[in-house]
Amino acid sequence: MSKKNIAVLTSGGDSPGMNAIIRAVVRTCVFYDKNVFGVIRGYDGLMEGDFMSMNARSVKGILSQGGTILKSARSDFFRTIEGRKKAAINLKSKKIDGLIVIGGDGTLTGAHLLNEEHGIPVIGIPGTIDNDLFGTDSTIGFDTACNTVKSCIDKIRDTANSHNRLFIVEVMGRDAGFIALNSGVSTGALEIVLPEMNTSIDELLESVERGAKNKKTSNIIVVAEGNRLGSPFEISKSIISRYPKIDVKVTILGHVQRGGSPSSLDRVNASILGVAAVEGLLNGKSDVMVGLVNNHLEYTFLQQAIFNKAPLNMELHRIAKILSI
Numbered sequence: 001m002s003k004k005n006i007a008v009l010t011s012g013g014d015s016p017g018m019n020a021i022i023r024a025v026v027r028t029c030v031f032y033d034k035n036v037f038g039v040i041r042g043y044d045g046l047m048e049g050d051f052m053s054m055n056a057r058s059v060k061g062i063l064s065q066g067g068t069i070l071k072s073a074r075s076d077f078f079r080t081i082e083g084r085k086k087a088a089i090n091l092k093s094k095k096i097d098g099l100i101v102i103g104g105d106g107t108l109t110g111a112h113l114l115n116e117e118h119g120i121p122v123i124g125i126p127g128t129i130d131n132d133l134f135g136t137d138s139t140i141g142f143d144t145a146c147n148t149v150k151s152c153i154d155k156i157r158d159t160a161n162s163h164n165r166l167f168i169v170e171v172m173g174r175d176a177g178f179i180a181l182n183s184g185v186s187t188g189a190l191e192i193v194l195p196e197m198n199t200s201i202d203e204l205l206e207s208v209e210r211g212a213k214n215k216k217t218s219n220i221i222v223v224a225e226g227n228r229l230g231s232p233f234e235i236s237k238s239i240i241s242r243y244p245k246i247d248v249k250v251t252i253l254g255h256v257q258r259g260g261s262p263s264s265l266d267r268v269n270a271s272i273l274g275v276a277a278v279e280g281l282l283n284g285k286s287d288v289m290v291g292l293v294n295n296h297l298e299y300t301f302l303q304q305a306i307f308n309k310a311p312l313n314m315e316l317h318r319i320a321k322i323l324s325i
C-alpha cells in the first residue's frame with residue numbers, strides 16, 4: 001500500500017458506464033487515502049500533461065451519465081515510442097505511481113507498452129461496447145449498447161410490420177459480432193450476419209424465401225459492421241436482384257449505440273471493476289486487466305486480454321435460426 005498518487009484516464013471509443021468506472025476509481029482512491037488525478041482526453045492528455053486533481057465530490061452525479069467526463073481520444077502519437085516516452089516523463093514528474101486505463105484493445109495495448117518500456121504500474125478496465133476482450137464476460141458498455149440496439153430494432157419492427165418490409169440493420173462491433181449476435185436474438189432477427197462466420201448470400205435468400213412461405217409479415221436481418229458479406233447496401237442489392245418485389249430498407253444505427261445512460265448491469269459491473277482496479281494496484285498488481293468471469297473477479301495479463309480471442313457464444317446463432325421460422 002506504499003503507492004500514493006494514482007491517475008485514471010479513458011481512451012478510444014467511449015462507452016456507457018465509463019463514468020461509473022471513473023466514479024468507482026476516484027472514490028476508492030479517496031477511501032484508501034490516496035491522491036487521484038484524472039487525465040483529460042486519454043493518452044493525448046497524458047502526453048500533454050493535462051492532469052486534474054479529483055476528490056469524492058468531483059464524481060458526484062455521474063453514475064447515470066453516458067460518455068466520459070474525462071473525455072476520450074484515439075491518439076496516433078501514443079502509438080510511437082517517442083509519444084510513450086513523453087507520457088512516462090509526465091507521469092514521473094507528477095510522481096504518479098499507478099495508472100488506471102479504461103478502454104478497449106487499443107487502450108490496453110498502449111498501457112502494456114507503457115509498462116514494458118517505462119516500468120509504470122498499470123491496470124486496465126474493459127470499457128468498450130464491442131465486448132471483444134478476453135478475460136471478462138462483458139465489457140462495460142456492451143449491455144447498454146445491446147439494450148439500445150434492441151429498442152431501435154423494436155421500433156423498426158413496428159414500421160416493418162406495417163409495410164411488410166425487410167430491413168437490414170447494421171450494428172457496430174468493429175471486427176467482432178457480439179452486439180449483432182446478442183441483439184439479433186433479442187429482437188427475433190431472421191438472420192444474423194457475423195464477422196466470425198462465412199454466411200453466403202444464398203443462405204440469406206433461403207431464409208427470406210422460407211419467411212415468405214411461412215407468411216412472415218416483416219423481416220429483420222442484423223448485420224455486424226465487420227461482416228464478410230459486404231455492406232448492408234450490397235446485401236440489399238443482392239436480395240432485390242433475386243426478389244425484385246421485396247421492399248428492402250437499410251438502417252445503419254451508428255453512434256447512437258455508444259451513448260445513453262448505462263444499464264443497471266453496466267453500472268454494477270463498473271463499480272465492482274473500479275474498486276478492484278484500485279485495490280489490485282495497491283496490492284502490487286500491474287500489466288493486467290481486471291474482469292468478471294462467471295461473476296468472479298479475474299486479473300488477466302494485458303497481452304492475453306488483447307490477443308486471445310474473446311469467445312462468441314455460437315449456440316445463440318443456432319437458437320436464433322430455430323426461432324426465426
Ligand code: F6P
Pocket residue numbers: 013074104128129130172173174225258
Ligand atoms: O470500438 C467501439 C466502436 O464504436 C466500434 O464498434 C466502431 O467500429 C468504432 O468504435 C467507431 O469508431 P469512431 O467513433 O472513432 O468512428
